[in-house]
Amino acid sequence: MNTTPDSDPVLVFGNLTLGYDRHPAVHHLDCEIARGALLAVVGPNGAGKSTLLKAIAGELEPLEGRYVLGVRRDRIAYLPQRGELELGFPLSVFDMVAMGLWRRLGAFGALGRDEATRVHDVLAHVGLSGLENRPVGTLSGGQLQRARFARLMLQDAELLLLDEPFNAIDTRTTEDLCALILGWHGEGRSIVAVLHDMELVRRTFPQCLLLAREPLGFGPTESVLTPELLSRARVLAESFDEDAPVCHRHEHGESA
Numbered sequence: 001m002n003t004t005p006d007s008d009p010v011l012v013f014g015n016l017t018l019g020y021d022r023h024p025a026v027h028h029l030d031c032e033i034a035r036g037a038l039l040a041v042v043g044p045n046g047a048g049k050s051t052l053l054k055a056i057a058g059e060l061e062p063l064e065g066r067y068v069l070g071v072r073r074d075r076i077a078y079l080p081q082r083g084e085l086e087l088g089f090p091l092s093v094f095d096m097v098a099m100g101l102w103r104r105l106g107a108f109g110a111l112g113r114d115e116a117t118r119v120h121d122v123l124a125h126v127g128l129s130g131l132e133n134r135p136v137g138t139l140s141g142g143q144l145q146r147a148r149f150a151r152l153m154l155q156d157a158e159l160l161l162l163d164e165p166f167n168a169i170d171t172r173t174t175e176d177l178c179a180l181i182l183g184w185h186g187e188g189r190s191i192v193a194v195l196h197d198m199e200l201v202r203r204t205f206p207q208c209l210l211l212a213r214e215p216l217g218f219g220p221t222e223s224v225l226t227p228e229l230l231s232r233a234r235v236l237a238e239s240f241d242e243d244a245p246v247c248h249r250h251e252h253g254e255s256a
């Protein structure tokens with residue numbers, strides 16, 4: 001595995017084990033993600049990909065090991081898998097997207113004319129002009145994801161964590177949102193995205209982490225998405241043990 005140390009990493013994982021009720025979902029993750037990386041996290045269902053993003057976002061404490069952030073926590077933006085949360089709230093598209101300014105304005109900060117203009121600008125950028133007053137719950141899946149990306153634009157984060165951002169999204173929207181991600185990457189932001197579409201990963205993401213509870217490959221995408229490693233991930237996925245205890249092998253100096 002390529003673990004060449006980076007002088008200024010955005011994230012460092014040190015023998016990181018994550019899980020629920022002491023049962024690991026990710027274990028023995030040891031690598032460094034360079035600042036400005038455009039990294040895809042791939043692996044079979046149940047491999048621990050969402051769990052990893054959740055932990056980096058601060059929603060899950062490690063069971064063992066650690067991770068170190070190279071950015072302030074409030075400079076991280078986390079886009080969980082498309083949830084029902086937004087759909088359940090009686091929010092307009094404008095208000096939902098304006099929540100991206102929360103860090104700047106504070107919880108009760110008033111939205112001035114400049115901020116309102118910025119909200120309109122990002123809505124135009126994602127192709128949602130004219131839908132400002134629509135209740136979020138009436139948007140199509142693709143429109144909702146565009147709105148969530150518009151909100152991300154306002155968050156102005158240094159590290160973006162995107163969990164299956166193109167899940168159940170049409171090709172046109174996927175292409176548009178992919179272009180936004182590439183733009184963020186071009187601005188020097190670091191991107192970590194969970195993805196299932198291997199062709200899209202090959203085309204767009206220069207770096208990849210292949211997870212199957214344990215890391216199977218990390219580095220340039222072409223060296224990670226090999227038939228051998230993907231097949232190994234599938235085999236491991238067939239024997240995922242939901243009741244496995246935390247394994248202390250690295251701490252005791254044993255080899256993996």
Ligand SMILES: Nc1ncnc2c1ncn2[C@@H]1O[C@H](COP(=O)(O)OP(=O)(O)OP(=O)(O)O)[C@@H](O)[C@H]1O
Nearest residue numbers: 020021025043044045046047048049050051052242
């Ligand atoms: N809140 C939770 N409580 C208990 N177990 C959980 C919880 N969330 C996830 N898990 C378990 O952790 C393991 C890893 O799940 P995770 O969602 O991280 O996998 P994933 O790689 O993102 O899968 P998928 O591709 O299917 O979304 C699974 O066995 C899952 O059932």
